[in-house]
Amino acid sequence: MSSDAPGVIEAPARADGALDLGPLRDVFGFHITLANIAAVAVFERHVGQPFGLRKAEFSLLMLLLANGATPAKQLARTLRLSAPNLTMLIDRMQAKRWLRRERNPADRRSQLILLSAEGQTLAHRAQAAAKTMEHGLLRRLSRAERAMLIELLAKVAGADDGTATDTPPGE
16 A cells, blocks of 8 residues: 655555564663563553552562561662652552551661561562562573573663663773
8 A cells, every 4th residue: 555645655564564673673772661561561460450559569568578677768779769759659558557667776867667567468468479470471581581681681770789870881
């Protein structure tokens, strides 16, 4: 089918109906975005909707489950949240009785965030549901490829030192 608009060139039709990605083929962010869309859909189906959890809430629950009482500042750094955004998240979760704040005995100026009994129960249930939620997404990858993917994503995110950079590769 040809276009009647002057200067418009239609791409040749492909048998599979897919578009040629052109320059997007090599754009890391494009592929991360597509993977994120798939991962968020799986999260919502297995954890988000069944447990009424947002991604940040789930992440905070899992961090507290793994680490116990943790300084708020350390949680903000790990989750890449500003202090005000973490405070709003903690306030919301505290209102739901999932966690509580305690004065840090090592540094009275800071607070420790810890799971309440209800939060601990929820965290264990959500963790159990999350154990298998990504199997469908990752079934095309070997165990070694999955481990490498997580390692590479952590490296790109700057998780090895807590910072992400805009430095071009090789510099």
